Amino acid sequence: MRQSNAYVIGFAAILTVIIGGLLAAAAVGLREPQQKAVKLDTRTKILSAVMEIKEGDDVNQIWEERISSLVVDIDGDVVERLDDGTAVIAESIDVGKEFKKSPQERLFPVFEFKGDNGEIQNYIIPVYGNGLWDRIWGFVALEKDLVTIKGVRFDHKGETPGLGARITDGEVQDRYIGKKIYNNVGDLVSVQMMKAETGDASIYDEYHVDGMSGSTMTANGVNDMLMRYFRYYSNYFKTIDSADQDEIRKAEQVDEVIEDQQPMKENVQTEEVQ
């Protein structure tokens, strides 16, 4: 009796309904804490580009006190509402989804980090691109002159552990601190990670950082990602008063720059990596 086909089918059907119901209930019940967890994680990453986040810090509180955000388009104009009238919130923009659109249609979030006196100290922008195996992304914090890098946080989906995955190491990310993305003649040069690893930071100028041994392809991806996003944001940078306009727009001290640039030119890869 128990082994009849009807029993087997009935048993399977009832089991499926019970299990399905249970899982659906769990998914719905846990959705809110899950979304909170993702949000907290993003906020932690953004904040950690400008400051040390210690275990036990109330990230949400720091966020509320320190961060204000806005959204700009490729021309540097602030976007407040979409065409259909819905308000744009910087935090809920999925940079990965935007990445699939053409740059002209993309929305670019900007997070402003305020110091103790309430003045904006740093601008944090999200970056997104392709590594060797899969997507890479991160946040770049710029000083208020919008030329000097305050800090970077990179993350990746599938770079090789121990090689390309080192972009998530604090030691590698710290190499970017204090580097400059505009040269003295106002050209956007971004910061290039070099091929090969010397372990000696002093031999690089303000626009280059030491490479990661064995992960040139990931480094190329990072270079490309940074270059593109600095370019996307460059129109917005020009609208900011505190920006170092000398470096961003005007040409000065031309000869010094050419000297700086020359020796490394051959290794620099600025072509588009797809």
Add this chain to the structure above:
Amino acid sequence: MSAQIAETQEIKVAKKPAEALLSKRRRKLLVDPLNDDNPITIQVLGICSALAVTSQMLPTTTMAIAVIVVVVMSNLIISLMRNIIPSRIRIIVQLAIVASLVILVDQVLKAYAYDISRQLSVFVGLIITNCIIMGRLEAFAMGNKPYDSILDGLGSGFGYAWIILTVAFFRELLGSGAVYGMKVFEAIGLDFPNNGLMVTPVGAFLILGIIIWVQRTKTGYVEK
């Protein structure tokens, strides 16, 4: 790995009425998998996750807890249902129960331990395919009472847990110079170079091999 499931089937225990809560037989259920019949080192099950998640202590601890929860709960559920499960689809039923429990664990981790769930990534989902769990269900829970099945699940779960925690301890200590993220060598003022080999799965193989070696020297177990 399915060939090894057969090995676990020898642990069929005869039913006896009214037994002490922790009688000698039941204690054996609990203690045997910790050493003499360890799922990883003797039965060689669950190796995949033992290699993959053991580079640091914290995710490993989470993984161990997750596996214990899943193996105990699925043993209990299957044991409760054992008399109504049609034997022709019993494997599918077991799989459905295990898969549901694993998804629940994964959802809870995503909600309350987001960082760790990202580190463990697919390996939480892969608990479904962990042969320890299906092996226990098929070999034990299908033929034994709920309480015995819980003990058996706890035994197997902890047998898995202490091995992967030991592996993780040495991998994190030698690979990153830390235990639970605390830099021990730096703390005692020792300049110890990190061993990159230990961070890769190869390190897990080496340590697992050494554990098995030591264990078999002590117990005298020889594979037939």
